[in-house]
Amino acid sequence: MRALNLTEPRRAVLEVVRQAHDHPTAAEIMERLAARGQRYAYATIYNSLRYLTEHGLIRELNLGNGISRYDGRLESHQHIVCVRCGAIAETLVDVPPEIARRMEGETGYRVNQVSLHVTGLCPACQAQESVIR
Amino acid sequence: MRALNLTEPRRAVLEVVRQAHDHPTAAEIMERLAARGQRYAYATIYNSLRYLTEHGLIRELNLGNGISRYDGRLESHQHIVCVRCGAIAETLVDVPPEIARRMEGETGYRVNQVSLHVTGLCPACQAQESVIR
């Protein structure tokens, strides 16, 4: 169970996630596969996404609204979501490692993963805001 | 629409959230109200929670699994969730403010809110892990 078993649907899902530069949801991934003529059941899409996530080939993002999005970029980076239109931007700004260490000291937990959950207004929505008022 | 209109269900929801020291979900809040003899429709619970959140009386937490939890503590603090049992701990460790500024510079967004999304293993689950292997 250690070796990577990239079945056809898993490989297809992986390709779609890697090629996307937005951060597609499971439903969007299914659509894009369908557009290529590859039709899989929801169960298969979700199974593949879990498999790929657990094997570290993709990242699952939970950006606040309860819908999982998937990211093929593995280098450490963070996301910022526009509260108005939902646009997602990426940034290389990262969390200093001593934060995890201090949290461990305070709580007794062993920290696994630290990610930032940032919301704001994207440039386009900032422009609109100033028009409105 | 500026003044605070704390109707009976809103006040009741607020009390439950403030008294809780876990971070209850909407369903848990409804149960606890029912246990006190106060029965409200889901719509009312959710409306009240949104109202209280928008008016800054409580915080809505999205700790990764898509279920909203609510917190009556308003002082800035962060949460860490156990990946194994879901236990939530609080910590005062916070995100340095220059992180938000650097993100703004990188993305052009105007940052609203930065919160940490930390996962790990709670002390109890750490103990069990070492027993298992």
Add this chain to the structure above:
DNA sequence: TTTCTTGCAAAACATTTGCAAATCG
């Protein structure tokens, strides 16, 4: 054969919505 994987449909679950009735100012 045993194990893993897929497909389908149904189920589960959290949350939202439409609309009528009640309440408040």
Add this chain to the structure above:
DNA sequence: CGATTTGCAAATGTTTTGCAAGAAA
């Protein structure tokens, strides 16, 4: 009255599950 709020039930949307069939080891 006019605006807001509540209750109920149904709808929505995402994700999971049960189970049978298929593929792989």
